[in-house]
Amino acid sequence: MQKLTDLHGGSVEAESKPGIGSRFTVNIPWRRDLVAQQEAIEMGSPLPVVEAKAISQSAQRGRILLAEDNMANVLTIGEYLESHGFDVVTATDGLQAIERTEATEPELILMDIQMPALDGLEAIRRLRKDPRSASTPIIALTTLAMPGDRERCLEAGADEYLSKPVSLKILVETIHQLLGAKK
Ligand code: MN
Numbered sequence: 001m002q003k004l005t006d007l008h009g010g011s012v013e014a015e016s017k018p019g020i021g022s023r024f025t026v027n028i029p030w031r032r033d034l035v036a037q038q039e040a041i042e043m044g045s046p047l048p049v050v051e052a053k054a055i056s057q058s059a060q061r062g063r064i065l066l067a068e069d070n071m072a073n074v075l076t077i078g079e080y081l082e083s084h085g086f087d088v089v090t091a092t093d094g095l096q097a098i099e100r101t102e103a104t105e106p107e108l109i110l111m112d113i114q115m116p117a118l119d120g121l122e123a124i125r126r127l128r129k130d131p132r133s134a135s136t137p138i139i140a141l142t143t144l145a146m147p148g149d150r151e152r153c154l155e156a157g158a159d160e161y162l163s164k165p166v167s168l169k170i171l172v173e174t175i176h177q178l179l180g181a182k183k
Pocket residue numbers: 068069070112113114115
């Protein structure tokens with residue numbers, strides 16, 4: 001059996017049996033963390049231990065709260081940011097976004113605008129009223145690029161606005177710009 005380990009501690013195992021074929025086992029720990037977080041959110045359980053552990057480790061590039069109700073986007077954006085050295089905390093509605101901002105004090109927030117319970121615009125307004133998150137950089141994400149969206153997001157208190165499907169490269173560049181500008 002061949003085992004390859006990547007930088008994140010993940011691994012790929014390849015097992016070949018003559019006449020049967022090959023079997024590949026892929027372990028991606030950081031993606032499991034995201035899925036575990038998501039499951040806890042959906043079941044209303046307390047955050048899993050893996051997240052607490054991730055938070056206690058010093059983040060190389062900072063912690064990002066990803067507030068997004070679409071699981072495919074959570075995984076795509078979340079794993080991309082993790083691969084760029086960020087700690088990612090997730091929330092699937094506006095109320096969770098506020099709770100988790102208070103609990104984990106992220107360096108930056110990505111806020112989907114269309115979310116259940118409390119939409120992203122209202123979540124941003126509430127975060128701006130709280131001194132602890134009044135100056136945290138926020139990037140608003142919206143699915144439908146409607147005229148006036150940008151203005152609405154900036155007026156609510158977002159620093160930047162990107163429409164989905166978002167270019168991951170542009171997203172990371174925008175994050176670096178905002179984090180760099182803050183320092
Ligand atoms: Mn949404």
